[in-house]
Amino acid sequence: MTPDVLKFMETARYGIPQELWTILVIIVKIAVVLGAVMLHVAYATYFERKVIGRMQNRLGPMVVGPYGILQPIADGIKSFFKEDIIPSNADKPMFFMAPVLGLMAALSSLAVVPFFNGFVIANINIGLLFLFAMSSLAVYGVILGGWSSNSKYSFLGSLRASAQVISYEVPLGLSLVGVMIMAGSLNITEIVNAQSRYPGGMYIIAQWLGFFVFVISAIAETNRSPFDLPEAETELIAGFFTEYSGMRFALFFMAEYAGMIIMCSIAVLCFLGGWTIPPFVLKLLPFLAVVPGVVWFVMKLYVCIFFYYWIRATLPRYRYDQLMAIGWKVLIPLALVNIVITAIMKLLVHAK
Amino acid sequence: MINKIFFFYFSAVIVAMSLMAITRRNVMHGVLYMLLLFFHIAGLYLFLNAEFISAVQVIVYAGAIMVLFLFVIMLLNLREDILKKQFIGTWPMGLVASAGILMVLLLSMLTVKTGEKGFWGIAQIESVTQTVAIGTTLYTQYLFPFEVASLVLLVAIIGAIVLAKKRLK
Numbered sequence: 001m002t003p004d005v006l007k008f009m010e011t012a013r014y015g016i017p018q019e020l021w022t023i024l025v026i027i028v029k030i031a032v033v034l035g036a037v038m039l040h041v042a043y044a045t046y047f048e049r050k051v052i053g054r055m056q057n058r059l060g061p062m063v064v065g066p067y068g069i070l071q072p073i074a075d076g077i078k079s080f081f082k083e084d085i086i087p088s089n090a091d092k093p094m095f096f097m098a099p100v101l102g103l104m105a106a107l108s109s110l111a112v113v114p115f116f117n118g119f120v121i122a123n124i125n126i127g128l129l130f131l132f133a134m135s136s137l138a139v140y141g142v143i144l145g146g147w148s149s150n151s152k153y154s155f156l157g158s159l160r161a162s163a164q165v166i167s168y169e170v171p172l173g174l175s176l177v178g179v180m181i182m183a184g185s186l187n188i189t190e191i192v193n194a195q196s197r198y199p200g201g202m203y204i205i206a207q208w209l210g211f212f213v214f215v216i217s218a219i220a221e222t223n224r225s226p227f228d229l230p231e232a233e234t235e236l237i238a239g240f241f242t243e244y245s246g247m248r249f250a251l252f253f254m255a256e257y258a259g260m261i262i263m264c265s266i267a268v269l270c271f272l273g274g275w276t277i278p279p280f281v282l283k284l285l286p287f288l289a290v291v292p293g294v295v296w297f298v299m300k301l302y303v304c305i306f307f308y309y310w311i312r313a314t315l316p317r318y319r320y321d322q323l324m325a326i327g328w329k330v331l332i333p334l335a336l337v338n339i340v341i342t343a344i345m346k347l348l349v350h351a352k
Numbered sequence: 353m354i355n356k357i358f359f360f361y362f363s364a365v366i367v368a369m370s371l372m373a374i375t376r377r378n379v380m381h382g383v384l385y386m387l388l389l390f391f392h393i394a395g396l397y398l399f400l401n402a403e404f405i406s407a408v409q410v411i412v413y414a415g416a417i418m419v420l421f422l423f424v425i426m427l428l429n430l431r432e433d434i435l436k437k438q439f440i441g442t443w444p445m446g447l448v449a450s451a452g453i454l455m456v457l458l459l460s461m462l463t464v465k466t467g468e469k470g471f472w473g474i475a476q477i478e479s480v481t482q483t484v485a486i487g488t489t490l491y492t493q494y495l496f497p498f499e500v501a502s503l504v505l506l507v508a509i510i511g512a513i514v515l516a517k518k519r520l521k
Contacts, residue, residue: 125481162426
């Protein structure tokens with residue numbers, strides 16, 4: 001199915017000039033990706049409440065629609081019509097800008113994420129670096145939101161967030177260096193193609209150490225439990241977004257879930273083989289070849305998102321000094337060891 | 353033509369943003385103008401076919417260094433500082449020094465000569481991507497300067513730890 005769509009996008013032009021057609025295709029792609037991701041963001045909240053509800057022996061949302069299936073839509077309408085409260089001593093331009101900045105950084109990362117073979121808005125050579133850049137910008141929403149609210153709780157939350165995100169960006173970047181060395185490229189489509197050529201089919205087999213470091217730092221980078229110190233509700237009310245209400249609060253919420261989906265897609269693309277399945281599985285069960293790549297991608301993505309919720313329901317929150325110690329004393333050395341081992345292995349394989 | 357428009361846009365915004373960054377009374381706003389400045393510098397690099405440097409510019413400067421700046425600024429008592437009439441008294445000295453540097457730069461621009469074209473032309477870089485080009489050059493041809501730079505950074509890290517540690521045995 002998928003190659004036909006791509007060929008159609010390349011060839012059928014209905015007499016429209018090439019440049020205009022290229023721009024039209026890009027706009028349609030952006031609309032499709034944004035629509036799909038925003039829908040996933042909405043239903044990720046529903047899925048999270050259901051999963052955690054079940055794990056805590058509750059039912060989760062059950063009132064709106066059958067099994068509460070319309071709950072995210074009801075939540076969206078509610079937050080849209082709520083009163084927008086602005087603290088009188090807030091730095092207003094920055095207070096308005098902060099949630100938009102956070103969501104913007106999360107959504108611009110989608111530009112380089114390939115969902116199946118050839119379907120990517122911008123196939124750039126530095127795809128992975130672009131993702132790092134955008135994930136490091138996401139923290140501005142948190143810091144500025146907390147600072148401009150002019151409240152002690154928000155302020156403490158944003159102080160914690162800035163230190164946490166700087167610390168965990170380092171292992172996050174280093175953990176993917178092993179993947180870069182193995183694939184020999186920063187282009188994400190190239191990385192997935194290199195994985196399908198690799199005998200194991202997924203880099204998680206050779207890069208298990210890198211994957212371990214990546215998972216922990218991705219959870220910390222998106223400020224999710226057990227590393228959700230910037231919004232620790234038991235100590236700081238809601239941390240950096242204490243003063244936000246209505247739609248601005250919803251924007252922060254959307255940015256958090258969009259960031260989670262981005263991190264899960266990086267994990268799927270760089271470690272779990274993206275839209276491909278390992279060649280030995282295909283040899284054993286040849287009929288799986290008819291399943292389109294996007295289905296594999298989405299299935300792996302859902303497993304990763306479920307993992308996020310599972311951890312949230314299982315582990316208690318870390319203390320601040322524990323958080324820093326894990327980042328600097330455990331994850332960074334492990335990631336460096338992984339890089340050295342991967343580089344030596346690559347040298348040995350090449351020398352043969 | 354379109355190249356010149358882009359270059360003019362980026363350089364004009366860079367100058368405007370750096371002026372905004374040093375004239376704001378609120379340091380937080382100054383830092384945000386600097387953030388915009390870094391994005392435009394990254395755009396300028398992209399415009400020079402240097403995609404790797406442009407991404408690193410955003411990751412290192414916008415993503416790490418500016419966040420550290422914000423971290424320090426948040427610990428200052430800004431609301432009272434803004435009320436002060438002037439932050440530093442010696443600004444005429446700074447003006448003289450920077451005007452001197454500007455003169456030197458302008459004079460050197462008159463006599464600047466571009467060297468011969470090296471191995472890494474645009475076509476060569478595009479064939480292997482800029483990341484590969486930088487990596488190979490840095491780790492073969494310029495390995496020694498690269499190692500010297502990393503040693504200097506190591507010294508700085510050790511110095512920071514020595515200063516921050518309250519008592520050394």
